[in-house]
Amino acid sequence: MHDLDLEACWLPFTANRQFKAQPRLLAAAEGMYYTTVDGRRILDGAAGLWCVNAGHCRQSIVAAIQAQAARLDYVTAFQMGHAAEFELATRLAALAPGDLDHVFFGNSGSEAVDTALKIAVAYHRLRGDGARTRLIGRERGYHGVGYGGMSVGGISNNRKLFAPLLPGVDHLPHTHDLARNAFSRGEPEHGVELADALEHIVALHDASTIAAVIVEPVAGSTGVLIPPRGYLRRLREICDRHGILLIFDEVITGFGRLGTAFGADYFGVQPDLMTVAKGLTNGAVPMSAVLVRHHIHQTFMEQAPPGAIELFHGYTWSGHPLACAAALATLDLYRDEALFERAASLSGVWQDAAHALRGAAHVVDIRTIGLVAGIELAPRFGAPGARGMEVYLRCFERGLLVRATGDIIALSPPLIIAPDDIERLFAILHEVLAGIA
Numbered sequence: 001m002h003d004l005d006l007e008a009c010w011l012p013f014t015a016n017r018q019f020k021a022q023p024r025l026l027a028a029a030e031g032m033y034y035t036t037v038d039g040r041r042i043l044d045g046a047a048g049l050w051c052v053n054a055g056h057c058r059q060s061i062v063a064a065i066q067a068q069a070a071r072l073d074y075v076t077a078f079q080m081g082h083a084a085e086f087e088l089a090t091r092l093a094a095l096a097p098g099d100l101d102h103v104f105f106g107n108s109g110s111e112a113v114d115t116a117l118k119i120a121v122a123y124h125r126l127r128g129d130g131a132r133t134r135l136i137g138r139e140r141g142y143h144g145v146g147y148g149g150m151s152v153g154g155i156s157n158n159r160k161l162f163a164p165l166l167p168g169v170d171h172l173p174h175t176h177d178l179a180r181n182a183f184s185r186g187e188p189e190h191g192v193e194l195a196d197a198l199e200h201i202v203a204l205h206d207a208s209t210i211a212a213v214i215v216e217p218v219a220g221s222t223g224v225l226i227p228p229r230g231y232l233r234r235l236r237e238i239c240d241r242h243g244i245l246l247i248f249d250e251v252i253t254g255f256g257r258l259g260t261a262f263g264a265d266y267f268g269v270q271p272d273l274m275t276v277a278k279g280l281t282n283g284a285v286p287m288s289a290v291l292v293r294h295h296i297h298q299t300f301m302e303q304a305p306p307g308a309i310e311l312f313h314g315y316t317w318s319g320h321p322l323a324c325a326a327a328l329a330t331l332d333l334y335r336d337e338a339l340f341e342r343a344a345s346l347s348g349v350w351q352d353a354a355h356a357l358r359g360a361a362h363v364v365d366i367r368t369i370g371l372v373a374g375i376e377l378a379p380r381f382g383a384p385g386a387r388g389m390e391v392y393l394r395c396f397e398r399g400l401l402v403r404a405t406g407d408i409i410a411l412s413p414p415l416i417i418a419p420d421d422i423e424r425l426f427a428i429l430h431e432v433l434a435g436i437a
């Protein structure tokens, strides 16, 4: 590897100069572990990046991709199809809660989000409610990096250099409340009233101008922000009262992360549209999807003249055969190994282990839900994020992959993690925390 030239590749969301001075290169993966180019094993505490829910390089997924690549490599999804995309859509519709019974395929979470926002605005327009164009996101929300997702997103670093963003976007306040909710298990007790901010936005702009609200059921990227008890239900009620569509961005919470198929199931709240990606193919091939409720899809089918295209939107790789093959094999694994149920039954052990870090050096909050944990550290004076980054780097040296976002360590292992790996993971993290300033 000494002759590998790192210069030309511009890595995303990465300190490129620091990385290239001290690169971390992975060569292989299996089950719960990566192997580095120099042969070290790394326990995957992040499921890659919240996506490898069934563990790495699962044989049935590998075989399905290989067979599909040899049989039928590519089919345009425009006025054309292949069996796997229809089969996959049917299975996703059956897995999804309520009447989310139509599925539009994309290739990334960002594309799914932009697709969902476009469907929401177009739906109102088709019904003759064309003034409903306003989109409501949330502070600290992450919905990918397209102009739509970035605009409804609420992370300043992701937005500030790229203006002008979409006009007509407002944000709900985030729900993070260390003073009242520190060290919560599951949904924190305080903060349901934060959903009422939507009523204020409605009062300001009038409901007749608002198309949709988009939130992550649990905000992942900004450090595991779990909704206060009753919060999502109240958002749903306010949306219903005012004819506003509710979009759940389940790119992270989908496919068992919370011990249920989707976050909507965990919280018992029905969204009108749902975006998924990541765990859909176990990370093996890029793919995303938007799931849409029956009446929304029906509106498009009824409004366009017979023979006309109903939605002028789509991607060259929508429903790509390799992605469909990977997704079908992934859904089989989730079902056959009962991985969502496994996540639910392991969740107690996982959360106990996470909360046992209470009192460890620098830890100011631990929050857990399903097979997720957010460990918030006190920032170093004058250097926010530095401590989180050091923990990330030290963990990697010690053979553990975590995700650091600012000074929050996010943990989200593959759902196949065994109790002894849970113990190992937190033991490494504990030692690392004890060893840094």
Ligand code: PXG
Pocket: 013, 049, 107, 108, 109, 110, 111, 113, 142, 143, 144, 145, 216, 220, 221, 222, 249, 250, 251, 252, 277, 278, 403, 405, 410
């Ligand atoms: N929505 C949500 C909720 C996400 O978590 C996206 C959309 C965008 O997906 P794509 O496939 O376009 O990347 C995401 C992506 C992190 C991290 O540090 C999380 C994501 C991306 C990058 C970093 O937790 N999630």
